[in-house]
Amino acid sequence: MKILNILIAAVGLGAIAAPAGAQYVNPQDKFVQAVKDRDGTKAMEALNDSPTGVLNARDGEGNTPLLIAIARSDGEWTPFLISKGADVNLPGKGGDTPLIAAARVGYLDAVEWLLKAGAQVDQDNRMGETPLIVAVQQRQLPIVKLLLDVGANPDKPDSAAGYSARDYATRDTRSRRLLQMIEAKKPKPTSAAAR
Numbered sequence: 001m002k003i004l005n006i007l008i009a010a011v012g013l014g015a016i017a018a019p020a021g022a023q024y025v026n027p028q029d030k031f032v033q034a035v036k037d038r039d040g041t042k043a044m045e046a047l048n049d050s051p052t053g054v055l056n057a058r059d060g061e062g063n064t065p066l067l068i069a070i071a072r073s074d075g076e077w078t079p080f081l082i083s084k085g086a087d088v089n090l091p092g093k094g095g096d097t098p099l100i101a102a103a104r105v106g107y108l109d110a111v112e113w114l115l116k117a118g119a120q121v122d123q124d125n126r127m128g129e130t131p132l133i134v135a136v137q138q139r140q141l142p143i144v145k146l147l148l149d150v151g152a153n154p155d156k157p158d159s160a161a162g163y164s165a166r167d168y169a170t171r172d173t174r175s176r177r178l179l180q181m182i183e184a185k186k187p188k189p190t191s192a193a194a195r
Helices: 002-017 027-037 040-049 065-071 077-084 098-105 108-116 131-137 141-149 165-171 176-183
Strands: none
Touching: 027 040, 027 065, 065 077, 065 098, 077 108, 098 108, 098 131, 098 141, 108 141, 131 141, 131 165, 141 176, 165 176
């Protein structure tokens, strides 16, 4: 019993004697912060600590490292995260997917990388906006063209206003080229028209 009390006391003293700065840092939090800070050394340390668990971590706002990199149009971190296996369809705050985030900021390279990595072209956010709808709203002509070329549905309506990318392009009188590109894609037949 005396030995057990000595061990308990020693363990207790060891905990008390630990340096104040020696706190445990979650590898996921460390990785997200490293991406925000563009700190490659800390990012690699976090990846080495938890190679599968950090790529799709979330910050306090619900955004993943990939979404953070895309939002700042980061040409180093975005392809790095995709190449390491970050989920290219994992939504963040508001349900925006990486493809929607790239369309929102006009990051054409990211759209190309995401599509090559298997991003779902018509996956929508909580408002029902698709990457194509967002690209039309932001007048991102090269992204609209690319999304249409890979089969984005210009007639899928959002749930916020009930408008499709075609509808938004029709309503936008400042960029007629958007509507021309969409009109060049024939509408998908409805089930009644297909009969």
